[in-house]
Structures are given as C-alpha cells and as structure tokens.
Amino acid sequence: MKIAFATSRDFADGHHDDLEAARLAGADFRVWNDPAVQWQRYDRVVIRSTWDYTTQLDAYLDWCQMVGPERLRNRPDLVNFSSDKRYLDQLRAPTVPTIFVAEGDPVPGLSGEVVVKPTVSAGARDAGRFSPARHDDATALIDAIHDSGRTAMVQPYLARVDELGETTIIYIGGEPSHAVRKQPVLRADAPTKRIANPAAGQRTVITATEPTEVEWRLADAVHTEIAERFSAPLYARIDLIPGHDGEPVVSELELIEPHLFLGHSPLAARRLADAIHES
Numbered sequence: 001m002k003i004a005f006a007t008s009r010d011f012a013d014g015h016h017d018d019l020e021a022a023r024l025a026g027a028d029f030r031v032w033n034d035p036a037v038q039w040q041r042y043d044r045v046v047i048r049s050t051w052d053y054t055t056q057l058d059a060y061l062d063w064c065q066m067v068g069p070e071r072l073r074n075r076p077d078l079v080n081f082s083s084d085k086r087y088l089d090q091l092r093a094p095t096v097p098t099i100f101v102a103e104g105d106p107v108p109g110l111s112g113e114v115v116v117k118p119t120v121s122a123g124a125r126d127a128g129r130f131s132p133a134r135h136d137d138a139t140a141l142i143d144a145i146h147d148s149g150r151t152a153m154v155q156p157y158l159a160r161v162d163e164l165g166e167t168t169i170i171y172i173g174g175e176p177s178h179a180v181r182k183q184p185v186l187r188a189d190a191p192t193k194r195i196a197n198p199a200a201g202q203r204t205v206i207t208a209t210e211p212t213e214v215e216w217r218l219a220d221a222v223h224t225e226i227a228e229r230f231s232a233p234l235y236a237r238i239d240l241i242p243g244h245d246g247e248p249v250v251s252e253l254e255l256i257e258p259h260l261f262l263g264h265s266p267l268a269a270r271r272l273a274d275a276i277h278e279s
Helices: 016-025 053-067 076-082 085-089 132-147 160-164 213-230 268-278
Strands: 003-007 027-031 044-047 099-101 114-118 128-130 152-156 166-172 175-182 206-208 235-242 248-254
Touching: 003 016, 016 027, 016 268, 053 076, 076 213, 085 152, 085 248, 114 132, 128 132, 132 152, 160 235, 166 213, 166 268, 175 213, 175 268, 213 235, 213 248
Parallel strands: 003 027, 003 044
Antiparallel strands: 099 152, 114 128, 114 152, 166 175, 166 235, 175 206, 235 248
C-alpha cells in the first residue's frame, strides 16, 4: 500500500509528532496544495499537519473531494462536517453553551467572562477571552470575524478549566488509544492570536493522563455518534472541559488535522500506522 501524509508548506517534511508513524506506515509527506503531487498514485492519503486550511477552506474542501473517499482519511464528508464548529449544535452530547453569530445577526448581550472565536479556525487563531470590563473588545472581535466572511461563536468561559485543565481523548482505528491533559491556552484579555499555524507559539503544559470514567463515557458516546453517522474515522480527537457543575462537556471535536500527541503514548504511532493499513 502506497501512503501519503498530507501536510502544509510550513511542515513540508512533516510535523515532529507524525514522523514515527510515517516511518512505520512507510508514508511520504506531501503538501496538500502542491500542484505537482499526483494523488492518484497513493492508495491512502492521511490528513495530518494541513494547518493552513482555515485560510482557504473552499479550496481545501475541493481538494478533499478530488482525492476522494476511497483514498482520503478521514473521508471528505467527515472533513466537511468537522471544518465548521457549528457541528457543536448538532451533537447529542453536552457541549460548551454556544451562541453562533452570523454576519447580520444582532450581537448577543454579553455577561461575565466570555470567549469569542470564529467557527472556522485552528489552534485558537482569532480567538479571545474577555473579562466583563473588555466586552467592547469582544464585540470588536465579533465584527472582525464577520469582516473576514466567517461566523462568530460566543461562549461563557468555564472557569473550572483553570483548575482541572482540558482532557483530550484520542481514538485510532475506531478504538480508544490514549489521552492527555492540557492547561488552558487562552488568557483573559490577552492580545488575540492571529497566526495560521496552530503549532506555533503554544507554550501550554501537556501531560499524559487517564480520563475519569465520566470522561470516557462522554468521549465514547461522541465517537459512537460520529461513527454511526459517517462510519468510524481513522482518528478522532475529542476535547473535554469541565462545565459549571464540574461535569465534562465537549469543547471541540477534532476530525481533520488534529495534533494527536502520539509522542505521549509509546504505542500510539504503531497503532496509527497499523490502522492506516487496515482502513
């Protein structure tokens, strides 16, 4: 089986977290929007560090369709679903309470500490966390997101994440693989991050962890829902944070190009390589 790992120009030789899996799978790194690449030569094209897709989403989704469902992992329909965070409104599972604000919609009344971000983004790009004293800045960010042609989303900042962090659970080949815990990325009233590469500039602490039974149940329910709707993904990353009552809620569902933190589990790279050959 001939395999390509799709990446971006910033990571033409692959992101460091993917190198071992690529070696084990016998994969070539190829830039997704390089016109010289002959994708039909590959049996499987695995999306990895294509972190520039958010700035050219239509072209990216067209590329996914061109590569096609027989080759692309995850498949194009799942990529399309996951490319816009309005999917949070479609999940049966509990999610962070979210108001979606399209261009032309009235800006909702803001209360307490809030998070504003676009529905199409990666790595906290164009996202901000605002205290009540900075609600004018939150409104200005909503306007800037609209000016870029995107829909904004407004969420309450769930403060228990400061204490408990974010739990990220990774599934590979339809099975739970490993999990990490991350400290919050957004700081209150910090300058809005406007970089295209979500791997750049992140200094959050990430450690391997064992999720609680409640977190496992929630992640399993989300993975099952996605698999029933689209078929089991090659990989899935489900990000959970504690809600106001301490119970976990889904903050994000990463099905396109997630950092899988393969280096935090000794067998994860092998699991991914094996799953690609079995997909």
